[in-house]
């Protein structure tokens with residue numbers, strides 16, 4: 073694994089175009105480091121379970137800056153996943169607003185939300201959520217294909233990003249033939265393939281052993297520092313927090329002061 | 330638009346190539362059977378119709394029949410007209426017939442049937458009755474007082490309506506024939522079967538005998554002249570040729586005699602339509618169930634696809650495409666099975682049916698029509714479950730167990 077990462081770094085160094093892109097992104101991120109990219113205002117989300125109302129979020133306001141790597145933490149049931157889903161517009165709050173990069177997503181119709189997710193957001197799920205009938209590369213380029221990119225474009229982009237996560241030699245492999253850590257790396261590659269504004273990850277390491285978790289977190293860190301990728305990650309583990317710039321603490325659906 | 334279609338095709342293709350092969354094979358197999366079922370009845374009907382027409386032309390009408398002018402009972406100067414017609418290059422032969430209904434009697438049994446008075450030599454140029462003799466011999470010109478019976482009249486020889494028949498008349502026996510009140514005895518010279526019961530319920534005697542019984546001796550009268558033309562001659566052209574010869578009698582092609590058949594066909598057509606409707610309903614239900622099961626298993630995947638921004642229509646279309654591909658494969662396999670398997674088989678080995686023997690006849694227009702219907706059923710059967718599921722909230726799709 074160490075060797076793999078070594079190779080990968082070397083590959084990157086050799087790749088001039090990659091470097092250019094990297095520099096560009098870095099400059100960009102330096103200039104805009106302090107922009108607020110997600111503005112969550114007074115988000116309330118309640119679920120109805122039969123007669124009972126579950127108040128998962130009771131008025132949460134968060135700001136996330138461009139280029140930040142933020143962790144959302146808190147006890148089980150405190151509303152972490154729910155908050156992430158609101159910020160990632162996978163769900164709609166009962167009240168409050170989520171403004172992403174200047175777009176008020178609460179006013180978008182369902183179809184536009186889908187488009188917005190396709191072009192601007194990336195997701196990493198706890199259980200990888202890869203499509204089992206698609207190979208690693210196909211999983212990664214599906215969203216690029218949907219965006220209307222050409223075959224040459226999406227294939228090379230998928231190969232590039234999979235190489236960056238250390239799976240350059242497994243493009244054609246099916247998820248069922250991969251370890252958990254490899255699947256999670258494919259899922260990260262998929263989330264990043266279209267250069268999203270923000271990457272959302274809900275307990276991405278929950279199913280991985282600590283060694284593999286470390287690799288995944290290193291990967292996040294790499295994309296965060298080298299490309300200025302904004303990341304919002306839900307986690308349980310205190311030691312994960314060390315990788316992040318900031319921790320948002322939740323308790324009973326509210327920010328912990 | 331194009332990229333959406335591309336993604337749908339991509340997802341459908343991967344689902345087929347990498348999905349559960351067992352389900353795919355099963356679905357295609359069932360759709361193949363449904364398609365075969367949809368075209369089988371039509372093919373049988375077409376086969377029966379074809380056979381029916383052949384029998385009619387071969388044993389009864391020839392290609393064209395000339396009948397008396399309006400309001401006339403007989404064609405006059407029949408032999409002169411026959412000569413005139415036989416001068417046409419495409420005419421192989423003509424036969425002038427008298428035709429009436431009569432009552433047969435043998436021992437205690439009686440039955441009614443059609444009696445033809447023919448010139449045996451002429452008749453053999455036009456129809457194949459002579460070849461249909463299964464016992465005894467066909468008439469010859471000088472034979473008087475002799476009769477040829479169809480097996481439905483004589484009974485025996487595998488007659489279908491044995492109980493209605495005279496119950497086992499054999500060659501050499503004598504039967505009584507009553508026509509318009511006159512009764513005469515005839516010796517049975519031969520028994521024939523066309524294997525088609527309606528044509529087998531008749532009898533043939535010499536025209537002179539029938540003239541005598543009808544009281545029209547030596548007047549050269551006929552009730553119909555059947556004309557046989559060379560193979561492949563268009564009946565309407567023959568009619569035109571006859572008209573330009575100055576034939577003033579009523580000219581009818583064999584098609585016009587297929588009227589009763591058309592009635593039967595229409596009745597059977599109704600049954601066929603009902604069977605088609607049932608077949609399509611079954612197809613629809615099976616496609617619905619297969620796609621539904623397939624989709625429910627993919628709930629989570631649909632949710633994930635929606636999450637990453639794949640449009641709902643694209644997801645639905647991917648399932649519909651899959652169903653269409655199943656239906657298309659089923660149609661092609663079913664068509665090949667019929668065209669290159671079952672139809673040639675029944676042509677080589679005709680099936681025995683009450684009408685005689687039958688081979689299937691596959692009509693391409695009908696097959697296309699059934700294929701389209703099956704396609705539509707597969708579209709509807711897949712759109713409904715796919716749309717219902719893809720419309721659900723994506724978090725529900727992802728997290729519902």
Ligand SMILES: Nc1ncnc2c1ncn2[C@@H]1O[C@H](COP(=O)(O)OP(=O)(O)OP(=O)(O)O)[C@@H](O)[C@H]1O
Pocket residue numbers: 119120121126127128146147148149150151152153154155
């Ligand atoms: N779809 C739903 N329907 C009903 N209740 C829900 C739903 N989703 C979440 N909840 C409830 O909302 C509360 C917050 O849930 P959430 O999943 O956000 O917690 P969490 O902090 O992510 O917990 P965990 O650490 O266990 O993942 C919980 O009480 C949960 O039961």
Ligand SMILES: [Mg+2]
Pocket residue numbers: 152153154274
């Ligand atoms: Mg959670």
